[in-house]
Amino acid sequence: MANTGYKSFTLLERYYKDDGSSTGDTKPNVVTDPDYIAPFLDTTNCPPSARYYNTEQTKTVTKNSCAVGEAGTEITLTAYTNQFVSDISITDANNQAIAWLEENAQVYANNLGTCILNTPIISSSLSSDGMTINLSWIVPHDDVKITGYQLYRTLDLNGDWLPYRSINIPDLKSFSDTSLAANTTYYYKVVTRSDAGLSTPSNVTYQTTGDSSAGGPGGGGSCFVEGTLITLPDGSKKAIEELHLEQLLLSAEIETLIDTNNASELYKWSSDSLLERRITSPITKLTQKDAYKTIIVNDGLLEATPTHLQLIQRDGLWRFISLGDIQVGDNLYSINNEIIPVTSVKINLEKRRIFPLTLNPFHTYFANGILTHNYKEGEGNSNP
Numbered sequence: 001m002a003n004t005g006y007k008s009f010t011l012l013e014r015y016y017k018d019d020g021s022s023t024g025d026t027k028p029n030v031v032t033d034p035d036y037i038a039p040f041l042d043t044t045n046c047p048p049s050a051r052y053y054n055t056e057q058t059k060t061v062t063k064n065s066c067a068v069g070e071a072g073t074e075i076t077l078t079a080y081t082n083q084f085v086s087d088i089s090i091t092d093a094n095n096q097a098i099a100w101l102e103e104n105a106q107v108y109a110n111n112l113g114t115c116i117l118n119t120p121i122i123s124s125s126l127s128s129d130g131m132t133i134n135l136s137w138i139v140p141h142d143d144v145k146i147t148g149y150q151l152y153r154t155l156d157l158n159g160d161w162l163p164y165r166s167i168n169i170p171d172l173k174s175f176s177d178t179s180l181a182a183n184t185t186y187y188y189k190v191v192t193r194s195d196a197g198l199s200t201p202s203n204v205t206y207q208t209t210g211d212s213s214a215g216g217p218g219g220g221g222s223c224f225v226e227g228t229l230i231t232l233p234d235g236s237k238k239a240i241e242e243l244h245l246e247q248l249l250l251s252a253e254i255e256t257l258i259d260t261n262n263a264s265e266l267y268k269w270s271s272d273s274l275l276e277r278r279i280t281s282p283i284t285k286l287t288q289k290d291a292y293k294t295i296i297v298n299d300g301l302l303e304a305t306p307t308h309l310q311l312i313q314r315d316g317l318w319r320f321i322s323l324g325d326i327q328v329g330d331n332l333y334s335i336n337n338e339i340i341p342v343t344s345v346k347i348n349l350e351k352r353r354i355f356p357l358t359l360n361p362f363h364t365y366f367a368n369g370i371l372t373h374n375y376k377e378g379e380g381n382s383n384p
Contacts, residue, residue: 007046008039053082054093059101063113070196071118071140075109077101117199118146118192120173130210131182131307136174137190137202146170148193153177155264157187157204164188164325178293179324180209181263181307223356223374224304224367225294231335231366233280240355240367243286250335251281251362252371259363263309266373270319274333276371281362291354295323296346301368302332305354309373311364313339320373333371340370 012035014025029037057079063072079097086092122137139146149172153164165175180186187206192199229237231250243249253259255275260266296303302310306324313319313331332340359365363374 006039007042009037012037049087052086052088052090052093054079054084054086054097055090056081057094057097057101059098059105061105061109063109063115064106065110066115067196070115070194072109072115073113075105075113077105077108117196118194119200120149120190120192120202122188122190122202122205124188124205124207126207126209127176131178131180133177133180133186133188133207133209134174135177135188135190135205138173139192146192146194149173149190150193150198151175151188151190152201154187155184155267159268161189161201179306179322181309181322182209184209184263223289223291223308223354224302225291226353226355228303228355228367229369231369240357241288241353243283243355243357245283245286247283248280249283249359249365251279251359252276252364252366253279253362254364266309266320270317272317274313274318279362281359281365283357284360285356285358287356289354289356291352292349294348294352294354295326296344296348297323297326297332298340298343299346301340302370302372303348303352304367311371311373312342335366335369335371 009029011026012029012033014023015021016023027033027035058076060074060076062074066072079101084093084096084100086096118139120137120139122135124136125134126132127134135151137149147170148166148168150163151165151167152161154161167175177186177188185206185208187204189201189204191201224240226239226241228240230240230243231237233248233250235250253276254271256271257269258265291305293306294303295306295308302323304310304323306322308323309320310323310326311318311320311333312326313333314321314327314329318333326342326345328342328345330342332342334340358374364371365374366372
């Protein structure tokens with residue numbers, strides 16, 4: 001043992017007082033003996049050896065005892081200054097501290113750390129044409145076994161967040177939304193999906209689309225293509241390109257729906273039943289434009305731009321969506337009160353002539369025998 005600088009005694013020996021000679025009697029020097037002699041500092045005869053102490057050392061590790069799909073928090077264990085001593089060097093004292101941290105840090109983190117479902121961080125940008133919103137997200141803990149993502153979209157931060165896109169590819173962390181109306185603000189958030197369930201929702205990101213009424217790539221408004229047959233009040237049909245201002249069209253007044261040209265309000269409406277009565281409404285605006293992207297439903301039953309507002313039934317509810325959001329399995333409503341299943345959806349990127357039209361005061365009409373809607377995308381820019 002290294003010298004401490006203190007002198008101590010193991011045995012006590014008895015001496016005669018008159019001449020100081022030993023009596024030959026000895027006994028152990030123990031604390032409980034009244035004659036006990038305590039150690040005393042004697043740096044001359046017992047010089048202490050050098051003592052070295054560690055500087056503060058830390059080790060941060062992640063709790064690794066969480067369930068599949070959860071991420072553990074990081075926890076830091078500290079070896080404080082002077083916690084370890086060496087008679088060799090400071091480096092040796094520090095090495096003792098480091099070895100202690102290596103041995104104990106993981107157990108410490110597993111005891112004190114917490115488990116969280118992996119929360120992503122989402123961001124967005126608007127394309128140069130103003131009609132595509134590009135979304136991307138990161139996940140802080142990629143070691144967690146994520147199976148996919150659920151993207152949510154809304155037009156009203158105070159309203160309901162509806163599931164928008166389900167992504168089942170763990171490595172796919174981006175999405176480009178092209179099913180957009182002009183001059184509209186869209187809000188998004190995303191959650192991760194794993195065996196542990198859905199994570200806490202990400203932050204909210206948003207973008208406001210531009211005006212898509214101009215012709216050319218990315219433009220064209222939201223409306224039907226040339227050749228679409230529009231139903232007149234007497235039941236006859238006329239190609240959309242043959243219509244004229246003030247012409248009456250067969251329209252439908254839907255119970256529970258406050259008909260409006262405001263897309264944001266229309267998106268909020270839904271109903272588990274569809275009760276309607278037939279009325280008429282005149283065309284108040286009719287133009288012609290070019291589109292460079294259209295959606296073809298059921299091999300041509302409907303063909304319109306992605307932003308065209310369409311009535312569909314999904315999961316038992318009737319609602320309005322952008323045509324670009326339509327899915328196989330949705331239902332359409334026909335002029336004969338029939339439910340028409342959507343069996344195919346295709347994207348056409350060839351140039352097509354489209355015919356934006358506006359009705360007033362009612363906004364519904366029948367295109368190729370399917371109940372649909374016109375609406376105004378922006379002030380002074382009315383399209384079906």
